[in-house]
Amino acid sequence: MYNRRGRQTAHGRALASLGPRWQLLDPAGQRPMSATSYPLITTKIRTPRLRQTHLRRERLLNHLHNSIQNKLILIAAGAGYGKTSLLIDYAHDTDLPVCWYSLDPHDAHVPTFVEYLVESIRQRFPQFGEPVRALLQAHDGPPEDVEPFVRVLINEIERTINTYCVLILDDYHEVIESEPVNALVDGLLRYLPEQCHVILASRGIPRRLTLTRLAARQEVVGLGDRRAAAQPGTPGPLRGADRDPGGALRGVDHGRAAGRPGELDRHHPRHPPAHRRHRRRL
DSSP states (O other), X not given: OBOTTSOBOHHHHHHHHTSOGGGOBOTTSOSBBOTTSSBOOGGGGXXXXXXXXXXOOHHHHHHHHHXXXXXXXXXXXXXXXXXXXXXXXXXXXXXXXXXXXXXOGGGGSHHHHHHHHHHHHHTTOTTOOHHHHHHHHHOOSOTTOOHHHHHHHHHHHHHHOOSOEEEEEEOGGGXXXXXXXXXXXXXXXXXXXXXXXXXXXXXXOOTTSOHHHHHHTTOEEEEEOHHHHTOTTOOGGGSOTTTOTTOSOXXXXXXXXXXXXXXXXXXXXXXXXXXXXXXXXX
């Protein structure tokens, strides 16, 4: 258990003294336990199912498939634009292993974020994460000290994941103001191996991430509404399409048909190499 500053409380230290928290199981013996001895919420790290009422947006889906060679795909738009629906559609349409993580305000704490991140990856790569778990157990530094987690996570990805995969971070706006979590994600994006790709969905531009660096290296592409793309202070590579033809965010078609949510427009990237395109054949 951690206080608001990210430091372990006396109760948390007492729990840790009982042994590795990751070895604790719920009564059914299935779910991993968190630092508070409660089970992790597995629906946060499970890809949602496709609903029968799902509206497939082929154009946007093709854009995600054609852009997956980028290190980061950023989807920034307000509520109601169908960000999560598009991600669910992609997760069920691709042949790549997808690690899903839906964030909420509690994930603004680095230990909680890392716990769920590890468990999300372990859903598809069960051998992943033991050194990260050990670090979580032993780490007692300040919340801004995320460099050890970055190093161990990157090394674990290199050691245990030898195939292309996708990490989806949905509802990233829930942690968009957390400096430590954004520093951790920024470090991961800086050193992420080429076999791993991140799709991040948020209601706003995550300005605490160094997006200009990714844009300079042509490692980021995006979708978004014009309101998100034109927010004051948005880095040049993420501005609206009218001002930046090579930008990572494109505008939204604001015309809404009756009963249909506004649809995110798409950037037309260069065609990816054939061996990097991964789409499930129907």
